[in-house]
Amino acid sequence: MQALPKKAQNGTQEDHAALPRRATGRPQMSDVALLAGVSTSTVSRALRMPDAVSDLLRGRIDAAIDHLGYVPNIVAGGLAASRTRVIGVIVPSLNNSFFAATIEAMDAAFAPKGYQIMLGNSGYSLEREADLLDSFLSWSPSAIVLTGRNHLRRTLKRVVSCDVPVVEMWEIGDHTLDTAIGFSHRAVGEMAAKHLYARNKQRIAFIGAALTSDLRAKERGAGFFDAVRAAGRHDVLSHTIPERASVEVGGAALAALLEAHPSVDGVFFSNDALMLGALFECQRVGIKVPEQLALIGFGDMDFSAWSTPTLSTIRPPRSEIGLEVARHLLARFADPALGGTTIDLGCQLMQRQST
Amino acid sequence: MQALPKKAQNGTQEDHAALPRRATGRPQMSDVALLAGVSTSTVSRALRMPDAVSDLLRGRIDAAIDHLGYVPNIVAGGLAASRTRVIGVIVPSLNNSFFAATIEAMDAAFAPKGYQIMLGNSGYSLEREADLLDSFLSWSPSAIVLTGRNHLRRTLKRVVSCDVPVVEMWEIGDHTLDTAIGFSHRAVGEMAAKHLYARNKQRIAFIGAALTSDLRAKERGAGFFDAVRAAGRHDVLSHTIPERASVEVGGAALAALLEAHPSVDGVFFSNDALMLGALFECQRVGIKVPEQLALIGFGDMDFSAWSTPTLSTIRPPRSEIGLEVARHLLARFADPALGGTTIDLGCQLMQRQST
DNA sequence: TAGATTTATGCAATCGCTTGCAAGCGCTGT
DNA sequence: ACAGCGCTTGCAAGCGATTGCATAAATCTA
Numbered sequence A, B: 001m002q003a004l005p006k007k008a009q010n011g012t013q014e015d016h017a018a019l020p021r022r023a024t025g026r027p028q029m030s031d032v033a034l035l036a037g038v039s040t041s042t043v044s045r046a047l048r049m050p051d052a053v054s055d056l057l058r059g060r061i062d063a064a065i066d067h068l069g070y071v072p073n074i075v076a077g078g079l080a081a082s083r084t085r086v087i088g089v090i091v092p093s094l095n096n097s098f099f100a101a102t103i104e105a106m107d108a109a110f111a112p113k114g115y116q117i118m119l120g121n122s123g124y125s126l127e128r129e130a131d132l133l134d135s136f137l138s139w140s141p142s143a144i145v146l147t148g149r150n151h152l153r154r155t156l157k158r159v160v161s162c163d164v165p166v167v168e169m170w171e172i173g174d175h176t177l178d179t180a181i182g183f184s185h186r187a188v189g190e191m192a193a194k195h196l197y198a199r200n201k202q203r204i205a206f207i208g209a210a211l212t213s214d215l216r217a218k219e220r221g222a223g224f225f226d227a228v229r230a231a232g233r234h235d236v237l238s239h240t241i242p243e244r245a246s247v248e249v250g251g252a253a254l255a256a257l258l259e260a261h262p263s264v265d266g267v268f269f270s271n272d273a274l275m276l277g278a279l280f281e282c283q284r285v286g287i288k289v290p291e292q293l294a295l296i297g298f299g300d301m302d303f304s305a306w307s308t309p310t311l312s313t314i315r316p317p318r319s320e321i322g323l324e325v326a327r328h329l330l331a332r333f334a335d336p337a338l339g340g341t342t343i344d345l346g347c348q349l350m351q352r353q354s355t
Numbered sequence C: 001t002a003g004a005t006t007t008a009t010g011c012a013a014t015c016g017c018t019t020g021c022a023a024g025c026g027c028t029g030t
Numbered sequence D: 001a002c003a004g005c006g007c008t009t010g011c012a013a014g015c016g017a018t019t020g021c022a023t024a025a026a027t028c029t030a
Helices: A031-035 A038-049 A055-068 A074-081 A097-113 A126-135 A153-161 A187-196 A216-232 A247-260 A272-286 A320-335 B027-036 B040-050 B055-068 B072-081 B095-113 B126-137 B154-161 B185-198 B215-230 B246-259 B272-285 B318-334
Strands: A085-091 A116-121 A145-146 A168-169 A179-182 A205-208 A237-241 A264-270 A294-298 A310-313 A341-342 A348-350 B084-089 B114-120 B143-147 B166-171 B178-181 B204-209 B237-241 B266-269 B294-298 B312-315 B342-344 B347-351
Touching: A031 A055, A055 A179, A055 A348, A085 A126, A097 A116, A097 A320, A097 A348, A097 B072, A116 A126, A116 B114, A126 A153, A145 A216, A145 A320, A153 B294, A168 A320, A179 B342, A187 A205, A187 A264, A187 A294, A187 A310, A205 A216, A205 A247, A205 A272, A216 A237, A216 B347, A237 A247, A237 B342, A247 A264, A247 A272, A264 B084, A264 B166, A272 A294, A294 B126, A320 B178, B027 B040, B040 B055, B072 B185, B084 B126, B084 B237, B095 B114, B095 B318, B126 B246, B143 B318, B143 B342, B166 B318, B185 B204, B185 B215, B185 B294, B185 B312, B204 B246, B204 B272, B237 B246, B246 B272, B266 B272, B272 B294, B312 B318
Parallel strands: A085 A116, A085 A145, A145 A168, A168 A179, A179 A341, A205 A237, A205 A264, A264 A294, A294 A310, B084 B114, B084 B143, B143 B166, B166 B178, B178 B342, B204 B237, B204 B266, B266 B294, B294 B312
Antiparallel strands: A310 A348, B312 B347
16 A cells, blocks of 8 residues: 555665565664664663663754654564553442542553553453453563452463563452452451441441452351440341442332431441432432431542541552552563562541431 | 465565565465465455455355454555544543543543544643644544534644645534534533522632633633623622632632631532532531532542432533544545534533432 | 356455574773 | 783664465356
């Protein structure tokens, strides 16, 4: 395809000669080298490891680069180096502001170092996660970041056979695939239950959404029940729904819970959105919060601190996770010996008016 | 592949010879070719244009591919073809659920066709947008998707000089860089004002956040004022704040507006989050919604349909935009003659209890 | 049945950069 | 004066695919 679209005069000086088969039209490293009077290897080094090149040449090269407006071809570089500065990140959802904050923070830390996040959305499906992983690996990424500790066998297999740094985020536990950065969801559930008891609530319950796919939410529920049992109560009250957590389903879930167990006086929600829906339901039917019913959630979403009443919740280290993942990986690229660590960033109880 | 980490037997037959300098350890196209008894060009064609290859060979190739678990090296392919199946998408924010929904939809449409979205977060900065564009272009993407119609000169320059399909989303207008898919924010503002008047409100106002950077929100405000003036009112009431829209700032903004203009009886918010904050403020100080004060927002966020009272809002075609962008681009890859269109997806007034 | 087309393959030349290796250079110590 | 050392630099061989062109085989005229 020569004629119309592109032009491609990347030849040495005469552009009458046989045109190259393809061309990007942009200046390339050899142009920079020519202009600076050095070889391409030196240009490459000036870019990759600046202090391996003398000040004199580095100056000439830099000048040539911005004279030409040279932008390296990352794809060519990636092929030659057989790895790209891509970080494959797989999250279960984008709509969920938890992960959005984590990704923003991660990206903010990676971008200045020249690493590009490649985002994948598994939709809480482990199958899809495995597929995404495969397609990410074909980019020869510098690292892979997965959400949670639960993966398909083939995911694990691929990941170990590919010898690429992997970090699991947003959840920690005993075993570790490689590196885990997050917090214990079980501890979150326990914290919620203990807090409700501390606020003198007697019959406390758990409302969870989409627990079959959102295993971290399920863990929070399990931690909650552990604490209930540890307190000597044996009636484990809960209402769970198959739908994804949202304000919409929160109200109905609360209504259903109260219908089944009218004496409940405190509720822990697997997610703040559910709790907000429940708060609206309380306003609708005239339940006093927190006097009649105490509410505590998870996530510390935007609205929780500013609703009427304000909502108690447990705040996960959303951006901290992203930042820490980036930090860890960056350190590891510099020194591959690192890795295999588990970092617990903990969670914070935000006590507000609803409890 | 067998031997543990890397091994690299991509030689012709004897692997005792000097090992290659580097190797990925994964099987490559030549392995597939060898096993299927064809040349690599045939394998490549079987992958790229299946019906250019005979059924017999295609069968053998497919078998070889999944026998070896071959995954093509996208980077090598990208270099050879001088373009990758990457779509560079730049949005102003990820936390904002508007764009998250658009991206999810776009990704869902692109992924099955083998295109990978590369996401960039400009943080509402045009400078950063331009930088991101540069770094995306060095990936030789198949297309670039930008948010909005407002860009730096150098962004435009780069984009035209690179001869890559570009679509601007979430906003349309008269001029078009290449293709625009979205809706008119001015029309949204007008719709809001007209609706408030239709509900018999007399003194209506606009509350906007971060209008200097969020030019689409500003447009919505401008459309609102247009309609106010068209209705013969000349006191254009508004309160704007520099912070980004959030539930937090919505309450304070409403309080400030009412302090300055106590007679206001209807408010249009540049964003639903602001409106929710204002609703909480109303609950706090005992303002009756909609009797004393009507509220209408923009975005139709998760909570708007389920709050107490439910909130009127104007719903943008969030996922529709993503889907349409993907559709357009996919069609265009097949037939490069397309392009230069503007698609207005419109917005929908969701009338609820707050007006 | 020979000649003209139309497929279906393979050959080999790239795509634009990275990097192992070796050569060049200016010093130092003896 | 020269071997030895460290630091820069260039040479050239890849990295693993894609694809223009040529060729072989199959199909279609006349």
